[in-house]
Amino acid sequence: MLGVGWLRKIVGYALAALSIGAIVWCVVEARPVTTAVPRPAPHSPSLLETYGLQEHTPRTPPELVTEIRVTDATDADLSAVPQGKIDERLRQLKIVVEHRLVLDSTDPQAAILRSEGAFPDDIQGFTDRQLGAVKAEGGAVLAPTTRLAPVLSTSGERTTIRFTLTLLRQIGQDELPTLDLLPPTAPGAVSEREIAVISPQWVVFRADRVTPEREEAGRLDFTAHASPVRLQLAHKTYGRPDAVPQDLFSWTPVLSVFTAIALTVYMVRALGPIWWRRRSNRELVAGVGLCAVALAAAMFMADMPYLGPVILFGALPVLALRHARRVVPGPPPWSSMDALLVTLIGVLVASGMLTWSFIHGQVPPQTLVVGTVTAALAAAGSAVAFGGDLGIPVLIARMAGVTAGVAVGALALALWVRALMSGGYYPPDSVRLVLALCWSLIAISGAAVATRSWSRTAIVVAVLGSLLLLGWPTEWLDTGSWSVQPDQQPPKSPLPPVLGQPLNEVTRGVLGLLLLTFVLFVLRLRRLGSELSAMADPAVQATVLVCLMVLYLTPRAEAGSSVIDLPLPSLAITSLVAWAAAGWLLSGPRPEIPEPASRLEHRELIRQALHRRLLHVSEQELYRLGRSRLGTGEITMEDFEQQRLVLDEALTRDPPHTETAFASSAGCSPWHNGLAAFVVSVLLSMPFALIYGWPSGVELTSWVFDSRFLVALSAFGFVYGYFYPRIRGTQPVTKALYLMSAALVTELSAYIPALVDPDIGGWDKLQVLAIVVGQVALVSIGLGLYWEWRIMYVAGEPWARVRNIRSVRSLATPVVAVVIAAGTAAATSAAGNTVDRILKGGSSTSQSPP
Numbered sequence: 001m002l003g004v005g006w007l008r009k010i011v012g013y014a015l016a017a018l019s020i021g022a023i024v025w026c027v028v029e030a031r032p033v034t035t036a037v038p039r040p041a042p043h044s045p046s047l048l049e050t051y052g053l054q055e056h057t058p059r060t061p062p063e064l065v066t067e068i069r070v071t072d073a074t075d076a077d078l079s080a081v082p083q084g085k086i087d088e089r090l091r092q093l094k095i096v097v098e099h100r101l102v103l104d105s106t107d108p109q110a111a112i113l114r115s116e117g118a119f120p121d122d123i124q125g126f127t128d129r130q131l132g133a134v135k136a137e138g139g140a141v142l143a144p145t146t147r148l149a150p151v152l153s154t155s156g157e158r159t160t161i162r163f164t165l166t167l168l169r170q171i172g173q174d175e176l177p178t179l180d181l182l183p184p185t186a187p188g189a190v191s192e193r194e195i196a197v198i199s200p201q202w203v204v205f206r207a208d209r210v211t212p213e214r215e216e217a218g219r220l221d222f223t224a225h226a227s228p229v230r231l232q233l234a235h236k237t238y239g240r241p242d243a244v245p246q247d248l249f250s251w252t253p254v255l256s257v258f259t260a261i262a263l264t265v266y267m268v269r270a271l272g273p274i275w276w277r278r279r280s281n282r283e284l285v286a287g288v289g290l291c292a293v294a295l296a297a298a299m300f301m302a303d304m305p306y307l308g309p310v311i312l313f314g315a316l317p318v319l320a321l322r323h324a325r326r327v328v329p330g331p332p333p334w335s336s337m338d339a340l341l342v343t344l345i346g347v348l349v350a351s352g353m354l355t356w357s358f359i360h361g362q363v364p365p366q367t368l369v370v371g372t373v374t375a376a377l378a379a380a381g382s383a384v385a386f387g388g389d390l391g392i393p394v395l396i397a398r399m400a401g402v403t404a405g406v407a408v409g410a411l412a413l414a415l416w417v418r419a420l421m422s423g424g425y426y427p428p429d430s431v432r433l434v435l436a437l438c439w440s441l442i443a444i445s446g447a448a449v450a451t452r453s454w455s456r457t458a459i460v461v462a463v464l465g466s467l468l469l470l471g472w473p474t475e476w477l478d479t480g481s482w483s484v485q486p487d488q489q490p491p492k493s494p495l496p497p498v499l500g501q502p503l504n505e506v507t508r509g510v511l512g513l514l515l516l517t518f519v520l521f522v523l524r525l526r527r528l529g530s531e532l533s534a535m536a537d538p539a540v541q542a543t544v545l546v547c548l549m550v551l552y553l554t555p556r557a558e559a560g561s562s563v564i565d566l567p568l569p570s571l572a573i574t575s576l577v578a579w580a581a582a583g584w585l586l587s588g589p590r591p592e593i594p595e596p597a598s599r600l601e602h603r604e605l606i607r608q609a610l611h612r613r614l615l616h617v618s619e620q621e622l623y624r625l626g627r628s629r630l631g632t633g634e635i636t637m638e639d640f641e642q643q644r645l646v647l648d649e650a651l652t653r654d655p656p657h658t659e660t661a662f663a664s665s666a667g668c669s670p671w672h673n674g675l676a677a678f679v680v681s682v683l684l685s686m687p688f689a690l691i692y693g694w695p696s697g698v699e700l701t702s703w704v705f706d707s708r709f710l711v712a713l714s715a716f717g718f719v720y721g722y723f724y725p726r727i728r729g730t731q732p733v734t735k736a737l738y739l740m741s742a743a744l745v746t747e748l749s750a751y752i753p754a755l756v757d758p759d760i761g762g763w764d765k766l767q768v769l770a771i772v773v774g775q776v777a778l779v780s781i782g783l784g785l786y787w788e789w790r791i792m793y794v795a796g797e798p799w800a801r802v803r804n805i806r807s808v809r810s811l812a813t814p815v816v817a818v819v820i821a822a823g824t825a826a827a828t829s830a831a832g833n834t835v836d837r838i839l840k841g842g843s844s845t846s847q848s849p850p
Contacts, residue, residue, distance in 0.1 A: 012385035019378035023411045026363055026371035030415055032422040033360045060158075062109075063102040064131060064190040068179065070095050070199035070233060073142075073168060081142045081168065090170050091235065092142065093177060099131045099163040101190070110152060110159045123147045127163050129186040132193065132224075137178040139171030174238065181229040193224045199233060206232035259549070259575050266546045266579075270521065272539035284323045291316055299506070308506040313438040320445035332454040336398045343405035349433070350412035356427045357415050372411060379407035432470045435505050440466035443516055450523035468700045469512040470505060511701040518550055525722070529671030532595055535723050544719060545582055551712045552578040552746065577749040581742035582719055588728035588738075593660045595725065596667045599794055605661035606795035610802075663730045666794045670722045677721025680786050681714035684779045688771075713776065716743040717783055724787070732791065736784025744776045777820045 073092035086092065103110055124147060127133075148164040171177055179197075184190060197204055197220045204220050208230040214221035220231075268276075275281050291311050298308035354372060357363050363371070383403040387396045416434070419426040443462035448454050521543050528534045528543075552574045596602035665673060695707030720727060720739050729735035748755075751772065755765050789799045 008385045008388050012382045015378045015382035015385060019375045019382065019407050022371045022374040022378065023407070023414055026367060026375075026411060027414045027418050029367045029371075030357070030363045030418045030422075031361075033362050033419060033425045060104055062104075062107065062190050063194070064192075065100045065102070065194045065196070066131070066134075066181075067098045067100070067196045067198065068095065068134065069098075070179075070197065070202045072201050077168065078142070085140075085142055085170070087170060090139075090172055091175075093136075093139065093169040093171060095134075095136055095167040095169070095179070097134045097165050097167070099127065101131065101161045101163070103159050103161065105154050105157050105159045107159065110154075110161065123150070123163075127165070128182075128184075130184055131163065131190075132184045133180075133182040134165070134167075135180040135182065136167050136169050137180060138175055139169040139177060142168040142170050174240070176232055176234050176238075179231040179233070181224060181231070183224070183226050183228060191226055194221070195224050195229070196221045197231065201236055202233045203236060204231050205234050206230075259553075262576065262579060263546060263549055266542045266549070269542035270524075270539055270546050272537075275539075280323060280326045284319070287319045288316070291319070295506075295510070309435065312506055312509045313435045317438050317441035317445075320442045324445035324448045328448045328452060328454060334454075336395060336402075338456070339402050340398050343402045343409075346409045347405045350409045353412040353416050353427065353430065354408075356430075357419075360425075362415060362419060372408060375407040375411050376404040380404040429471070432505065433467075435509070436466040436470040437463070439469065439509055439512065442513070446516055446520045447523060450520045451527055465700075466512075469508055469515075508701060515701065515704055518547060521547055525674075526671050529674065529722060530669050532665060532670065534670050535665075535726055541586065541723075544722065545579055548578050548582050548715050548719065549575045551708050551715050552750075553708075573752070574746060574750045578746045581746045582716075585719065585728060585738060585742045586723055586726050590726060590728075593663050593725050595664055596661075599667040602661070602664065602667040603795040603797075605664065606791070606797055609661040610797070613802075660730060662732060662788075662791055663725055663735070665725055666791050668794070673724055674718045674722030676790065677724075677783060677787070678711075678714050678718040680783055681717025681720075681779055682711065684782045685710070685713050685775065688775050713743060713747065713779055716746075717779065720783060720787075732787040733781070733784040736780045736787070739783070740776055740780035743780060744773060747772050747776055774820050781816065781820070 071094050073094040077094050078086060078092060101109075124145075127147070146166045151162040153160050153162075169177065181195065183193075196214075198218065199220075200218045203217075207220065207222075209227050210220075210222045210224075210229055210231075212220060212222050222229075271281075295308055295311045298304060298311065301307065354368065358365060358368055380400040380403055383399040384396055387399045416426065416430055420431070440463045443466060444459050447458040447462060451458070525540065525543055525547075528537065528540050534540045594605070596605055689710060695703055695710065716739060720735065724735070727735040728738040748769075751768055754760055754768065785803075788802060792799045792802060
């Protein structure tokens with residue numbers, strides 16, 4: 001048996017060496033991909049696409065006249081623009097461009113337009129190629145460029161083709177828009193253009209490469225040749241002051257620094273002293289700190305572009321995995337089926353890279369096929385040789401499949417690295433895919449540490465989240481993973497990176513770490529919130545305050561307020577107000593509340609409370625009706641005293657704290673209560689998304705930062721449920737009113753600049769107040785009523801025992817909620833453009849033109 005085992009080892013090592021040799025052979029035979037492989041065109045080129053290349057000799061050269069009208073947009077022009085995009089404090093600009101192309105009636109272009117037509121599919125490409133593109137720089141795009149169908153008219157031997165397009169822009173009062181007139185790019189196009197700029201309300205104060213033929217107020221005529229022309233305009237009412245007064249003091253940096261300090265302090269407190277005593281945690285903080293310093297330095301070192309990705313997608317994942325292996329108890333619960341499934345997914349991804357190598361000729365086809373098959377079969381045979389002693393055929397087969405898949409993946413990875421390092425072309429989405437998989441290791445490790453367990457669900461969510469982080473679905477689909485031609489590289493991300501625009505991979509990874517930190521804090525609340533003692537833990541309270549402050553950070557920097565090129569969420573006063581309001585909400589005087597250990601105990605406490613309420617009501621009725629009954633002789637004084645003594649004795653026998661049963665956790669864990677309150681708050685506030693608008697973004701980070709308003713107010717609901725026994729008040733609705741006070745102050749603080757702006761009318765401010773107050777009141781009171789029902793439901797008692805529909809007093813709170821909802825709906829329907837812009841935070845006017 002010893003000899004057989006020794007022989008198996010020799011065979012196993014030999015097959016492993018053969019597999020590695022096949023991979024090395026393919027890598028050595030690989031060559032850089034420098035030219036595109038010709039592919040059959042999906043369709044034959046149309047006559048419009050080849051017009052400039054055709055042989056035709058017109059009797060009279062074509063003439064091109066372009067007339068550009070720049071005017072202030074009217075209400076009719078803006079009728080199709082969403083109301084939320086129009087800012088009354090800015091200028092709305094309308095640009096109408098009319099191209100008139102005069103040809104011989106026998107010119108083939110007129111016949112082509114009549115037969116094939118460029119409208120609507122190719123109208124933009126045709127006009128830009130044949131007539132020259134017109135670009136408006138500056139301001140925000142109010143609506144996409146509209147192009148009318150070309151109009152052909154023939155008179156005698158001349159045919160006139162008229163093309164009309166309209167642009168709508170929105171610019172600041174002191175902004176100077178620019179018009180770029182690009183020359184035609186199609187071969188054989190008109191080389192000389194007569195251009196007339198008519199602008200009755202605007203002044204062309206700068207014209208580059210222009211010799212005017214006619215120049216007067218509101219009009220400029222010139223002839224453009226093959227070079228581009230740039231015009232800059234100013235409104236007639238615009239005047240630049242000689243000196244702009246500067247504020248000597250600004251609260252923005254002070255509040256930003258103070259908020260950053262508060263966040264840092266509470267993040268340190270949120271981890272708790274026990275966390276800091278562990279050596280592994282201190283080593284993690286030191287390692288992350290070094291990586292952060294190196295990453296910050298790499299962002300300013302243009303001569304070392306690979307340092308940042310290596311740190312973020314290489315060093316940090318290794319550090320996170322090492323920390324997770326040391327902290328998470330027990331080995332990962334992975335089985336051979338898990339390994340087989342992961343291998344199968346890896347083989348599918350590797351097949352994409354191998355297909356790209358085959359199509360673009362990176363490796364000779366025969367070499368690639370032979371190398372792949374040899375590497376896979378040799379690796380599988382090596383696994384069979386080494387696993388023969390196990391004696392379990394199913395397990396040996398799975399090991400063979402896993403090792404074969406690993407060999408195929410290693411070959412694809414090696415070819416990808418070779419293509420990446422050779423200076424040639426490589427699949428454009430492959431870099432994003434590899435970086436996303438590397439970054440997912442950080443998320444997987446963080447989730448394991450936060451929950452103290454390895455989870456398959458967490459792995460799937462982490463991988464999907466990483467793919468979304470590094471590439472929005474439209475980016476993956478637009479760029480194309482494996483079918484793009486080598487000479488069709490995706491455009492580089494704009495620099496400097498700005499939220500709301502496509503970001504580079506390093507910036508997305510850094511912002512993803514911030515989002516991941518927030519998610520890990522929430523997972524930590526879930527783990528610690530399984531016990532009632534978590535409500536009194538200072539670390540848990542600090543964690544909740546950190547999450548609340550982060551949610552109330554301004555999601556986008558205001559124009560002109562950013563002092564850095566990368567406008568991460570600017571630190572606003574709303575975050576500080578949320579911190580103070582939540583602290584006040586949790587720090588009030590609290591009665592002694594006996595917490596039920598189970599739902600059965602909660603049921604007994606609720607029944608005692610209901611019994612005591614019944615005795616109090618009976619005593620009140622005795623005193624209210626006793627005087628009249630004594631006067632009429634229905635009862636004697638002895639009977640009255642006897643009934644009073646019986647009630648007093650019954651009240652004395654009942655525990656004095658039974659009424660606090662409605663202020664307890666109802667035998668549920670803090671996390672369970674917090675999650676229930678959060679879900680109800682989200683459902684109650686969801687209709688207001690129609691007012692504030694749905695979140696949008698070109699990638700995950702900007703979308704998440706833009707969607708924080710959907711959960712910011714609901715986060716107060718989470719605080720209500722998680723710390724319900726600690727909230728001020730002794731009844732659900734009373735606690736909800738305290739919650740409304742804290743949330744209302746926080747929400748209104750976000751609109752302080754608008755409420756004190758003298759340019760905004762009082763009616764608009766009143767509508768803003770009505771909508772904000774209505775939303776907060778509706779969510780808070782609705783949550784209080786739901787919590788009252790939930791307490792009775794958990795106790796197995798009907799809600800009617802505390803909220804009787806036949807009692808006016810019991811119906812007061814629901815009626816108030818309905819009135820608030822109706823008032824909020826009325827204020828919303830009457831809201832104008834200014835109110836809509838204030839509620840949406842000006843995001844609709846901060847978009848840059850494409």
